[in-house]
Amino acid sequence: MSKSPPAPDRIELLQGTLDLIILQSLCWGPRHGYGLAQMIRANSGERLQVDAGSIYPALHRLERQKWIAAAWGLAESKQRVRIYELTETGKQQLTVERTRWEQLSIAIGGILAAPSASEAS
C-alpha cells in the first residue's frame, strides 16, 4: 500500500487550538463534521497535520460545554448528517479564545524577535 510521505512543512496542532479553530470555522455558519474537516484543511493550506476524525471528540466536548449545538439534518447530497452550530455562549467563548490566542502569538512573536543577550552585548 502506498502511503504518501507527510509534507515536510506540516505541523502538529498545538494543544487546545483545535477548539479555537472549530469555533472560528463555525462562525461562518452551521456545518457538519466532514464539511468542517474539509474547511479546516483548505483554510490551513493543508499545513496542519490532523486526522479528520480527531475533530469529533472536540465537537462533542464543545457541545457538552454548550458552546455549540447539534441537530440531525440533510446535506446537499441528501446524506443524513449531524449539523453543528455556534451558540450565543459559543460566540462569547470564541472572543475569549481569540484574545488569548492573539496575546499568545504576540508574546511568542516578541520573544522570537528580541535580540539574544549575547548579540546585544
Place this chain on the structure above:
Amino acid sequence: MRFFNRRELRNDELDAEIASHLAMAERDLIAKGVSPTEARSASLREFGNVSHIKQTTRDMWGGKLFDDFKFDVKYAARSLNRTRGFTITAIATLALGISAATVIFSVADHVVLRPLPYPDASRLFVISEQIKEMREQFPRLPSNASHYLEWKRLCTECETIAAMEQDGLTYTSEGDAEQIGTVRASWNMLPLLGARAVLGRLFTEGDEDVAHSKVVVLSHAYWRRKFGSDSTVVGRTIPLSGSAWQVIGVLAPSFLPPKGAELGTVETLPKNIEVFIPLALTEQQRNASGEFDYITIAKLKPGATLAQAQLRLASLQKEISARRTDKLTIEVFTAPLQDVMVGASGQGLMILLAAVGAILLIVCVNLTNLLLARHAGRAREAAVRVAMGANRGRLVRQALTESLLLAVAGGIIGVTLSRWGLPLLLHFAPSDFPRIAEVTLDTRVLVVAGAVSLLTGLLFGVVPALRYGNVEPAHVLKSNTRTMSDGRNALQTRAVLVGSQVGLSAALLYATGLFLTSFVRVLHVDKGFSEEQVLALDVSLPRSSYFRPDQRVGFYDEVLPRLAAMPGVRSAGVVNLLPLEGETNVDALSRENDQRPDAERPIANIRKVDVGYFTALGVTVKRGRLISASDRGRNVVVLSERAARALWPNENPIGKRMQPGGDDSLAEVIGIVGDIQTSNIEREGSLVAYIPYWQRAPIEATLLIGTSLDPELLTTAARAIIRDVGKVVPVSRVRTVQQIVANSVAPRRFQLLLLALFAGSAVIIASIGIYGVVSHSLVKRSNEIGVRMALGAERESIHRLVVAETLKAVTLGLATGIALALILAQLFRALLFEVSPVNLPTLLAVPSVLLLVALVACLIPARRATRGGALMALRAD
C-alpha cells in the same frame, strides 16, 4: 435504566455520524477519479483510528467513570464465573465472616453503643449508697427513703429524682391466688423512663398520699393477658392482696423498664413487671434509718454535670450522716444509668466484637492470598494487555472491581444469614442479659454491615490488585513463570500472610483459653451446698390470711411434713432466701454483753430455716448440731463458719449466747455450718446466722424438696399439697436448685461458647490459609524440587525444607499474636475468674495447637509435591 438506554442511543448516533463522514469522504474521492477500493481505504486513513476516536468521543460525554465501571463489573463477573470454585470459596468465607460480625455488632451496638430508650438518656443517673462499715460486703446499696426525700428536696443540680422498689401483690379471685410482679414507684418514675399510658393516666403527685394510694397502672402485657385487652378496665377496682385497687391506666407496649439485676447486685425488681403502684411512703417508712430498699434514678438539669451533682449529693450526705445516732458513715455514689445497666456485659461484648474483627481480618488475609495466587496465574494475560497499551490504572481498577464484587456478594449473603443468626444467638443468650430485648437488625446495623463489606473488599483486594497492575511485560513474557521459583518479595509476602493468620488465631485462642479456664474454675468453686436433685418452690403468704406469726408458723408446720412424706422425697425444708439469690434481712450480730460499737459488729444475713434446709442442700455441719424439733420454745441459732469466727475468733462458740439482729433476745449457739455463697457464684458469700422459722416466720419463703427422682416430676404433687394446706397461698416460681446454679454461670457460658466458636473458626480458616499458601508456592517451585530430587535430595529433606520455611513464619506470627493477647488480657482481667492474664498452661497450649495445625497444613501439600519423584516434578510444566 434510562441512563443505559440514553447511552445506547448516543452510541448509535455516533456510529451514524462517523459513517456519514466516511461515506461523504469516499464519494468525494471517487468524484476526483480515485478507484472505489482505494477511495475506501484512503478515507479511512485520513480519518484516523475509528474505534479509538469513537472511544475518545464517548469519553467526552461525561460519565466515563461509570461507563468503565459498568465494563469492569461485567468483566469481573465473567471472570469470576469462569472460576466457580474460587468464587464460591471466597463468597462463602466472606459471608460467614460478615454474618458473624453483623450479629455481634447488632448486639454490641444496641446494648453498649446506643443510648438507653429513655428520653434524655444521657442525663439519667443512678444514686446509690454505701455504709462505710459494710463496704466489703455491700459495696453499693439502694437508697434509704429519708435520704431519697432529702436529696429530692435539696439537690439543685437534679431536675428529677425518682425512686422505686419491688413489692409483691397477689391477685385473688375464686379462691385462687396469683402473685403478680409489682413495683412501687414514685409518681415521677414512669415519666422519667419515658412511659406513656395508652389508656387512662399515669400517677400524679396526689397518688402518693397514703390515704388515696390504692390505684394501679397495668403493664400492657398484663392487661392483655389478664383482662383480654378490655378497655373498660380503667376505672374499675380489682382485688389485690385483700384490698380493692382502682385501675387508673394501662402502659404502652413499647415501654421497657430496666431490670433489677441491671441496676445492681442488691437491687431487686420483679422479672416481669405486671403492675405499678404509687410509692406512698408511710410515716414509719420515711423514718426507717436502717432500710436501704429504694432504687433511685435521677435526671441532671440541662447543663449540669454528673460531677457537680455528685458533689452536691456528697455534701448533703455528710449532713445526713452526721445526724445519724448509730454513728455509721453513709457515703453516696452516682453513676450514669447506661453504665450501671450495661456493666460488665459491655466489656464482654467488646471482646466478642474484637473477636469477630479478628475473624474478618483472617478472612481478608486468606482472600488476599487466594487472589494473589489467582492473579499470578493470570500474569501473562496482564503482561499482554500492558504490552498492547492497556492503562495500568485500569488493570488495578479491574482487579479491585473483582474483589469488591466478591465483597458485595459476601455482604448480601452474610446479612441474609444474620437474619437467622441473630434470633439464634438471642435464643441462647442468658435471659438477664442487659437490654437484650432491644436488639434487632435495623437500618443502622445494615448500613454498618454494608460499609464493613466494602471495606473488607478493599482490604483484601488492594495488595493483589496493585501487584497485578505492576506487572513487567518484558520480564513475564520472556520467562516461563510456572517454573520460576519466587523472588525475595514473594517469599516475604507469603511469610506475612501465614504469620498474620497464625498471629490473629493465637490471640483469639489465648483469650478463649483464659475464659475457658475461668469457666472451669467457676464450675468447681465451692458453693457451700449441693445443687443435685432439689426442687425449689417460692411461696408468699398473703397478709390478709397470714398476718399473725403463729398463722404463718402453722402453715409451715403443716406443709413441711406433708412434702417430706411424698414418695421419693429425701427431705423437705424451708428458707426465706436461697443461696445465690441475694441478700436479705441483713443485720448486725452481737455477742452477749457486746461492748463494741454498732459499727464494728459483724453484719450477717439472717435466714429463717428448719433442719430440712440443711439436709436438702447438703450444707455441712462443722461443729455442734442442727436445729431440731426439741428446740421449740427456746432461742437457738446456727452460725456459718465465718460468722462464728467474726464473733469469737479464738473460742468455741457452741453454747455461747448472742443476738442475731439488734432487737432480738439472746439465743444460744447450737451449731456451726459451712459458709455458702449468698448472691454471686464468683464472690465469697456473706456471713449467715440461721434461726428456726418458728422464731420469726417469713411471709415469703422458698420450700425445698430434696429427692432421689427427677425433681421436676414432683412439681404437680407439691403444688397440690401447698394449695391444700394454704388455700390462698400462691406459688410464684418453681425451679430446681440446679437451674439456679446454671443461671448464675449462664453469662459466662454464653460468652465462652461464642468465643470458642470464633476461635475454632479462626483456626480452621487459618489452617486452610496455610495449606493454600504452601501448596501454591510448591506448584511454582515444582521445577526447583525436581532438580533437587534429581540431584539426589531425599523426599524427607525436601519436606524439612518446606516445613522449616513455613514454621519460621508461623513462629513469628505466634510470638506476635501471643504478645498481643497478653496485652489485651490485661485490659479484660476484670472478666477473668481466679485466672491471671498470664496463664502458663494456656501459654503452652496455644502454640502447641497452632504448631501442630500448621505442621499438618504444610506437610500435606509438601508430600503431594514430592510424591511423584523428580520426573513428575520436572514434567509438571
